[in-house]
Each structure stands twice: as structure tokens, then as C-alpha cells.
Amino acid sequence: MRAWHFTEMPYPNIPPFDELKNTRVTIPSRLFDPKIGADLYNRYLDEHCIADELGLDIMLNEHHASASCLDSCVPLPAAILARQTTKARILILGNPVANRGEPVRIAEEMAMIDCISRGRLDVGFVRGVPTEINPANSNPTLTNDRLWEGIDLAMRAWTTHDGPFNYEGRFWHKRAVNIWPRPYQQPHPPVWITGSTDRENVRKVAQHGFTFATFLQPYENTRSLFDEYRKHYVDAGVPHQGGTAFLPLVFTADSDTEAEQGAQELLWYIRSNKTEPQFKNPPGYASIALNVQALQGKFAGRTEAVRQQGLDYMMEQGILIAGTPDKVTARIRKFYDQVGGFDHLLMMQQAGHLDHQRTVRSMTLFAKEVYPRIMDLPPAVASRTPEPALAE
Amino acid sequence: MQEHKRQDIHQIGPSEDLKLEIVRRGSGPPLLLIPGEEALEAEAAFLDELAKSYEVFISSPPGFGRSTRPDWITGPDDIAYMMLDVVDEFGLNNVPVIGFSFGGWIAAEMASKDDGFISKLVLVDPYGIKTGKPTERDIQDVWLLSPDEVMALKWYDTAKGKRDFKVMPEDKLTIVARNTESFTRFGWEPYLHNPKLKHRLHRIKAPTLLIWGENDGIITPKYGEAYRKLIPNAQLAVIPQAGHSPHIEQPQAFLAELRKFLG
Numbered sequence: 001m002r003a004w005h006f007t008e009m010p011y012p013n014i015p016p017f018d019e020l021k022n023t024r025v026t027i028p029s030r031l032f033d034p035k036i037g038a039d040l041y042n043r044y045l046d047e048h049c050i051a052d053e054l055g056l057d058i059m060l061n062e063h064h065a066s067a068s069c070l071d072s073c074v075p076l077p078a079a080i081l082a083r084q085t086t087k088a089r090i091l092i093l094g095n096p097v098a099n100r101g102e103p104v105r106i107a108e109e110m111a112m113i114d115c116i117s118r119g120r121l122d123v124g125f126v127r128g129v130p131t132e133i134n135p136a137n138s139n140p141t142l143t144n145d146r147l148w149e150g151i152d153l154a155m156r157a158w159t160t161h162d163g164p165f166n167y168e169g170r171f172w173h174k175r176a177v178n179i180w181p182r183p184y185q186q187p188h189p190p191v192w193i194t195g196s197t198d199r200e201n202v203r204k205v206a207q208h209g210f211t212f213a214t215f216l217q218p219y220e221n222t223r224s225l226f227d228e229y230r231k232h233y234v235d236a237g238v239p240h241q242g243g244t245a246f247l248p249l250v251f252t253a254d255s256d257t258e259a260e261q262g263a264q265e266l267l268w269y270i271r272s273n274k275t276e277p278q279f280k281n282p283p284g285y286a287s288i289a290l291n292v293q294a295l296q297g298k299f300a301g302r303t304e305a306v307r308q309q310g311l312d313y314m315m316e317q318g319i320l321i322a323g324t325p326d327k328v329t330a331r332i333r334k335f336y337d338q339v340g341g342f343d344h345l346l347m348m349q350q351a352g353h354l355d356h357q358r359t360v361r362s363m364t365l366f367a368k369e370v371y372p373r374i375m376d377l378p379p380a381v382a383s384r385t386p387e388p389a390l391a392e
Numbered sequence: 393m394q395e396h397k398r399q400d401i402h403q404i405g406p407s408e409d410l411k412l413e414i415v416r417r418g419s420g421p422p423l424l425l426i427p428g429e430e431a432l433e434a435e436a437a438f439l440d441e442l443a444k445s446y447e448v449f450i451s452s453p454p455g456f457g458r459s460t461r462p463d464w465i466t467g468p469d470d471i472a473y474m475m476l477d478v479v480d481e482f483g484l485n486n487v488p489v490i491g492f493s494f495g496g497w498i499a500a501e502m503a504s505k506d507d508g509f510i511s512k513l514v515l516v517d518p519y520g521i522k523t524g525k526p527t528e529r530d531i532q533d534v535w536l537l538s539p540d541e542v543m544a545l546k547w548y549d550t551a552k553g554k555r556d557f558k559v560m561p562e563d564k565l566t567i568v569a570r571n572t573e574s575f576t577r578f579g580w581e582p583y584l585h586n587p588k589l590k591h592r593l594h595r596i597k598a599p600t601l602l603i604w605g606e607n608d609g610i611i612t613p614k615y616g617e618a619y620r621k622l623i624p625n626a627q628l629a630v631i632p633q634a635g636h637s638p639h640i641e642q643p644q645a646f647l648a649e650l651r652k653f654l655g
Contacts, residue, residue, distance in 0.1 A: 026536075134536060139580040141573055145463075170463065276538045283535060284573035291569035295557040 001336075001343065001377040004091060005051035005363060006059040006247070007350035008069040009044045009077075011037065012268060022275045024066040024131040031067070040070060043356055045080060050360055052085035054367035059091040059346050064135035068272050075109040082117035089240070090117060093192055093213060093346070094124025097150030098143040099136035104177055106150075107157035111183045119184040122240065124192035124213070125151050127201075130301060131275055133282040141284035144201070146171050151191070153177075158188040190241035195225065198287070202228045209236025213245035213346065216270070216306060218317040222246055223339040226380070230340070233381050243343030243381050246335070249314070250347035251322040251354075252365040262362060263311060263322035268352025270307055270314075280304055325369035332374050341380025401458060405477045410465075413458040414478065415450045418443025423488045425450050426475065426495030428516075428637070429575035431457060431567070433492055438643040442650075446488075451478050453498060455574025457567060467578045468494075468520065469586055472501035479509050488654055490514040493636065494575060497584070500623075503600075504592035512654055513600040515619070516646075517608050517636050519584040521593075523618045531584045532610045535576070545609030547635040593622040600626035601653040603646065605634035629653075 014023065014031055048058050060077050063069035071077060074092050081090055090113070095106045114121040127147045133140045149169050156165065157179045164176035183189055192211040195201045205212045206229045214225050226244045235242060249269065251262035280301030281294055293299035306319065314320035318335040321328055336342060349366070350359045404412045415434065423446035427433040434450055442448055453471045455461030465471065475498060478484075489510050491499025496518025503513050524530045534542050547553035557565060600623045604616040613630050620628040629649045634641040 137581060139577065141577040141580070278535060278538055283576040288566060288569045288573065291572070292562060292565045295560070295565050295568060297558060 001345060001374050002057055002089075003345045003347060003366070003371055003374070004057040004059040004089075005048065006061070006346055006348050007044050007047065007359075008061060008063070008269065008348065009040065009071045010269070010272070010351055011040060011067045011070050012272075012352045014067045017272065017274050020274065022279060023068060023272050024063075024275050025134050025279050027065070027067055037070060044070075044350070045077060045084070047350065047356065047359055047363070048077070048081055048088075049084050051363060051367075052081075052088040054363060055087070055371070056363070056367055057089040057091065058085065059093055061093055062096060063129075064132060066131065068269065075106075075113060078113050078121070079109075079116065082113050082120070085117075085120075087120075089120050089122055091122040091192065091346075092124050093122075093194060094126035096128045096132060096136070097125050097154065098146040099128045099132055099138040101146075101150070101172070103150040103153040103172060104157050104174055104179065107154040108179050110154075110189060111158065111179060111181050114184040114189050115181050117184075119189075121183075121185070121189045122192060122211075123189045124194065125154070126194050129303075130282050130285050131279050133285060134279065139284075140282040142171075143285070144198075148204070151193075155188060155191070158183050185239065187238065190238055192245070196221075197290075199228055203232045205229065206232035207234050209234050209238065209242050211241055211243050211245060211344070213247065213344070215247040215346075216249070216303075216319050217246075218306070218319065219335060219338040222318070226339050226342060230381060235381075243379060244339075244341075245344035245346050246318075246339065246342050247346035247348060248318055248335075249320040249322075249351065250328070250345075250349050250362075250366065251320075252325055252328045252362045252370055253322070254324065254361075254365070256324065256327075259322045259324060259327070260311075262354065262358060263315070263320055265354045266320065266322070266348065266351045267311065267314070268354075269348060270303075272352065273303060273307055277301075325365055328366065329370045329373045332370070333377070336374075336377050336380075341377070343379055343381070345374070402478075402481065404474055404481060407462060409460060409462040410454065410474065411460045412454065412474065412478065413452040413456075414482075415452075417448045417450065418446055420444075420446045421487070422447050422449055422482070422484055423490065424475075424479065424484060426489070426491040426498050427452060427456070428493035428495050429456070429571060429579075430493075431571055432637060432640055436640055436643065438639050438647055441643075441647055449478075449482065449484070451475060453495065453574070453578075455577060456571050461574055461577070465578075467586065468498045468501045469588070471498050471578070472505055475499075475502045476506055485509050486511045488512045488514065490516065490650075491518060492516045492639065494519060494579065494584075496520070497586075497589075500593065500596070501586065501589060503596045503598060504589065505595075507596050507598045510598040513596065513598045514603065514650065514653065515600065516603045516639060517605055517611060517616070518602070518619065519579070519611065520586060521590045521615075521619060521622065522582070522585040522587065523590065523615075530611070530615055533583070534610060535580075542610075545635070547637070548605065548607040548633050548641055552641050553635075553637070590622055593619075594624060596623050597625060599653075601649070602626060602628045603638055603649055604628060604630050605636055605638040605641065606630045606632045607634060608636045608638075610636050627653075
């Protein structure tokens, strides 16, 4: 089991949620004070450096037009941390290749960061959540297809070393792809993909041997996603690659009272995700079956059901793990059993107004008193027997 | 309501993956009708009237109704060629063509490529062009506004636009959801227009009537006027107390304009 420190780099100094229609997509940038922003960027990067010193790995992500996440260009902090850290693996989860496009440019950026960090980079590719559709102006009916073609092109760019190749696909036309540098890790950095509902996507991730990650899901759903992954997993023979990852909110404290207080503050992340219906479920983003449910009033977007819930539900489901080191250890080990095991604990240890001092205290308690007691949890990929190669 | 029959599905052109739903209603000389993105036309009152004088060919674009949607189709520019194949398939000649909203855009694209078979062209609140500056919203953004805001812009009387999905059977809901998905697929970018179309509209020589709802807040009559100027032999009729669907909100006034034009 590996543990990764994560913050979405929030900008929490916004008006109360009930005064805002949306905290994403339409929230005006006049509400962003660059001086506060500068302090926040530097503070969050400092915390990643502390994670490195504590022996934790580092996870970064990217969102747009959102007060929940100031990281709008994820290769930038990854490049900074490639220089400012020495031990941690740096996971980008992920590059929004469907929305951003430019798979060759992404391959170049990742190869550079991989070289600068001397092979400490893990590269995620993501389809992008619904609220990313409008900021990117990305056709919501095509993001799945764009994701997989983008990955295919980026990986060919990493692994082709005999001069230019051509790629004339559905979305991208490149006639002389020949990237310098190539990645430090061979054949390429470990690849990760996220998912939450789409079974076919999980199978595809497994069949490629990529690592599969899911965020903030009730444990039963997580279990069924992980089971689906394990059933279809094919070892692609890439070091560090393959396995399952889960992201909960995590707060480790000296006492139960402090733990509950910290937990409530982390919930800012879920509470702050306030958006109008057209951003929760853009047309054609979800499957036809889910959109039939939406018309019947039974589906309002994938995160809405969780957003409505309270602290007890989050704790019960493993979406939020908070407590003293003993309790956090016990909850993680229980969650491990509940989901049939997993390989990577991605921890959102900072959100909302949770300040530097308490964030670092929680990170430190985790690293010193919890991590040593979960590190031995064994890898949870059931089968490493290669299945027949995929038909393209 | 018309039952959907197996014989309503037709392979169009050489691609086996392209099959369009073409429903024929009424009797009389043929008339080609391309429905809008919500496909409200097939069950609308005005259509019963129209079917008394014409055999109406209701041709669902790919991805709408029960028509298939191959991946290689990216928008109305492609769909227009398929509609021309439909015209060939049924040997339609000297026929009126009516297109509504998204279907009006397809009809305009089709006529700009070949209008030799069209006796008269009717476009009802069609999308398809952009004439304003990059920062002007010629077409209100139906995917950025809230559903309530879209309803208010789209309908003069929003009560007429409300559809009770909760009582609709699942197979019909599947079509509604798929229509929305296909409309998004084809209209997302460039947003509900083809930058080339306004440079092609001069090719339409058939007499053309643009019918517009006076209160269409998505694309206003001003947009209709810009459209009219780009088509040589076109006139614009504006129907009061109607939004984006004048044929639904004011069927009598709509039919009166239509009869006056078609004769």
C-alpha cells in the first residue's frame, strides 16, 4: 500500500455558498484576489514538499474556472515539485487529454518532468468531470472517445524511438510525431485512469494494465468497480503500473474532537461543489440510460447524491476517514477488506479553510503513526495472468 | 399517434451503418419535412392539417428518432448529403421542403448544395449561421443557461413547452435522451452554426419562406432577418405570441402563412 498526499489547492475565500449560483464554471474571477492566491499556491507547494520529507507520495490534479481548485495547469506544479522534492513519486491525476487535446504536447511535458524528476512521475489521463465541459468547450458526447484516442497517441509518442511516425485518427492528425525528450522511465511512466460509473471504461483500463482510481465513492460501489477491474486485469509489464486506488478525505488528529472538527472542514470540498443542473449533467455526458433516469427525476449528476449526505454517511461509507491514528488505521484496514483490497490510498488531506498548521499536523500523524501500520497491506490485483491481446 | 413500423427504417446511401427513420403521413403530393431537435412535429396539431393536402415524408436525421448515428457524421453539412440521398431514394421532385430549428439548418445546408428538386423551401426558426462578432451571442447558449432560463427564452408561453417526462414510457424517453445527445453531438462546436453556410446560401434559388416566432429568445427575428438577406429569393414572416416553435404555439397562424406561401 502506498499513500499519496493531495490537495486540490482550493481558494476558499469566497462568499457563502447560498449567495452563489455556482462555485464553478460561472464564478467570476473578480472574487479571486491574486495576493491571497499567491500565498495559497506557495503554501500548498510547501505542503507537498513536507509530504516528500514525511515519506509520502504526491498527487496533483487540474480543474478550470473553479474556486475549488487553483491548479489549472497541472504540469506546472509537477515540474516545480520535480525539482523541489527528492523521494516522492509525483502523480498527475490527471491530464485532461479529452478536453485539452494536444496529446503530443502532453507526452512532451510528461517526458520532460519524468526526466527532471529522474523517473518519479506517474501519469494519469482523465476524461474530466461534467463541470469541465463548458470551460473547455469540449463536446460532452465525445470526451470518452477523445480520451482513449488521446492516450493512444501520447503513448505512441513516448514509445516510438525511430524517428517520426504519422497518426491520422478521428480527432488528431499529426504527420511527423517525434518527441524529444523521451521518458526517463522505460518503456514509459506508469499510466493511471479514473472512473466512477462506466463499467466498460473500467474493463478497458484493466485490459491495458493501467492503474485504476476512483474518488469519494461509497465502499460498495468502489468494491464493484475494483472487482470488475481485477476480473479483467492484464499485466502490461510496466514497473509501478497496475492496481487500484481510492481517494477519500483523510484527517488524522490527536483527539476525537479535533478529528471531527477537521473532518467538518474537509467536507468543504464536497459542500462547495455547488452548480446548476446544466453543469452537473451536461447533455450527452452521461449514458442514455442515466439520462432516461434524469428525465424521470431519478438522476441529477454523479456527485449530487453524495453531496447531499452528512458526516455520518461519509464516515460510514469510507468517503471520509478521520480520527486518531488508531482509528484512522483501523478504518483504512476495514475499508481495505470492504473493497477486496486496494493498492494506493490517495488522501485529500487539505480542503477548504483547513489551515497550514493543522494540515501538516494531520499529515505528520498519518505519516508517522498510521502509514507504518498499513504499508504492509498486500497488493490487491488478483490475477497477473495475461489474457489474449486486445483487438483494436 | 402514428405507430412506428419496421418499413419506416431505410438504409440510405452505401454505408450499411446508416439507416434513417422516414415516416410517411397523409396523402397528396409529397412534401419533405425535417423535424427539429426535439422532434415535436410528428405529434403536433398542424401536421394533421398538413397531411390532408400532402403526403408528408418526416425524415429523422441520424441520431434522432430511430435513425442510426455513425461516428463519421459530424454535423448538418454531412446530414444534408444524406437528405439528398433520401430525395433520390424516394424519387422526390418538385417538392416543398420544410425544416424546423435544427432541421431548418439541415434544410438550408441541403438547399445550398442542390435545390433542383425543391419547389419551395420553408425554414422555421432555423439555426445555422453566425453573422455577429466573436463576442456576440447570435444564438443564446442553451447549454450554458439553466433549463428554466432556456424554457423562458424558447417559449412565449412556457406552459406549451412543458413535457411531462415522468409519465412517458421508457422507449419514448430513450428517444428524447438520444435526440438531446445527437443535437449536442452535432451542434456543440461551432455552436449551432456552420461558418461556411452563410457563404453558400446565395446558391439557393428556390422561393424561400422563413417563418419566425416573434418572441424567440434563442434566435430572435433579427437573426431571421440576417438569414433572409443571405438567401436571394426569400421572405420573412414573423408570427406574434410565439417563441422558437411558432408551429406549436400558434398552429393556425403558422398554417395560414404556410398556405399563403405554398398555395
